[in-house]
Amino acid sequence: MPEPPRTGDAVLALVRRAEVADDDALTGFLTRSGPIPSTAPDTATRLIQAGILTPFQAKLILQGKHKGFKLGPYRILNQIGAGGMGTVYLAEHAALRRKVALKVLPGKQSLDPANVERFYREARAAAALDHPNIVHAYDVVCDRGTHFLVFEYIDGETLDRLLAARGRLPVGQAVSYVVQAAAGLQHAHDKGVAHRDIKPANLLVGRDGIVKVLDLGLAEFFEDSSTKLGASNNAMGTTDYVAPEQLRGCTAADHRADIYNLGATLYHLLTGQPPFTGTTAAKMIAHQLSPVQPAHDICDDVPEALSNVVEIMLAKDPADRYQTAAEAVQALLPFMNTPDRRGMASGKLPPLAAAAVQESTAGLEVGPILEAIDTAAALARAQRVTRWAVTGMIAGILFGIISLTAALVMCQ
Template structure:
């Protein structure tokens, strides 16, 4: 009597296949094609090897495969979007790359965690971010297209930027040349001028919130802390909490974030220009309190002390943008242009 043949897939691999199907990420016929291909290669069948084959065939992303290998079979879809991978974290949530299941268009989905949705103040603030973003339509601002709720999660559908933020760019490539840094700041200023004209103050301008697309276009992102003049945003509960980022926040914003105007964004943009040219924040300190104190009292640092070849006019521009008193800075982003 002939012994029964051994199954091609062992139990862990069959469980992995079942999770792929249950998650709605892969069709059984596609899995069979990958199995046949792996058989032709003489590869040993394990869940990990099959996952690698599905990734190679473009059927799974690395993030999806790792989640499936870890035993997950849910959380791969949100509304009309298939989640491909995390892109990063914003002021109010995690951002994922998503693909519309019909249109196949790639979008960035900013998702508010379910535990935060129960907090009415935070949920209202997230909705206000969506409303503020929807009012802005400019080539140098990340566009927002939709706001929705699914599976107990609130999310904003935004333009996907194929690139990296300016902080990551400097860490990867080193400090920018003066022309490149000025061009990046000019583009960001164009976007801010559009926002300011519509009553939107960003309040969290920094290198990591300026996205550099692969074609060189710079876009302002993350309106999570924006102050909108025509919205009745309740910020009473933020009185004792810093709104902004300590390395780039304007002196007056650290004291009272509710009363700031466009000149606070200009100060933060000056700090950002300093970072692009030197690779470091303007003020050092072991604690947030120490850095905030320097924003309040220390003279703006001279770029030329680190970047001796920086033209005098550019160094003076940085110091003017970082003036302690708002009235000593350029009055608006439009004036800065």
């Protein structure tokens, strides 16, 4: 168990051993900062304020730790996620100053060759894909026995966090997020890759409004006969969103399982709850046997026609679903302009996302729908401007009347 530092000098010694700061930066800090505080916490606070340490790094330093702050050329800045198959860190390339996300395989997991293979399978699946709606993979590395994947870092929130913070999303916004995810999945499916674990936690929306599909840890190249999806006969995926054929360990499960997963995700975004509730066993049975309660019965602002689209995505038999993610996109796009409770359209596609949707659905007639969405958005903006102008004019007239009245009173 490491010994926590008690003095400022002890903190600086750990910072040097951890190699979390350039020597020049640390020297400059010591030159400018004046006398170092005598206590460890005060010194750590001063280092955070100077940008030498992040709060995450300072917390570990104050615990007496100096190992694990670097992986290869990357400095660990913060922990941003955790799961059964790895912890995700925000990191920075020491030389390039580029921020990235590192997914690190836990030490115990790395002792099992099957887990290591699954980890590298995720890297291979991610490396095969290049699409604006899929997080980009840069590298896979083993540094002194630690395996980690290097991904692009996206500043944003996963949809499960949005649900936790806001509750269910406006209809148009929910549809636009799922349309983007479906565009990314269509690209993956075209490459023969099925995700197998689409859920709100694996969809991240950036500050620019672009949705990224994350975590290909369960992915399989379903066109490779030697690695058929579900061939392990294990129920893969997350219980709230898993397709019936995944629960049955069906070797014929393919990319259409992703369409079911995505439909269950959309249902959750629209209604604030997953398709089925109860115990894990009850949900597993319901996915296979029970019809889902229509979304419009739960939330009356969900159009019945959209509810029908979701039910097709959630069909028990894969043959009854949309057969491609592109077909799901075509069915969903008309609902992006569904007004929210204030009567405002909440769905929109950033230009890059709109181009990606157009490319991913080549051969389907989505161009007119996208143009209609743009036209409706422009009309909504014009209506807002008109309302503001009318409101301003009325306010001006009222102010003029009040001023004139006041002047007449004063003249009397």
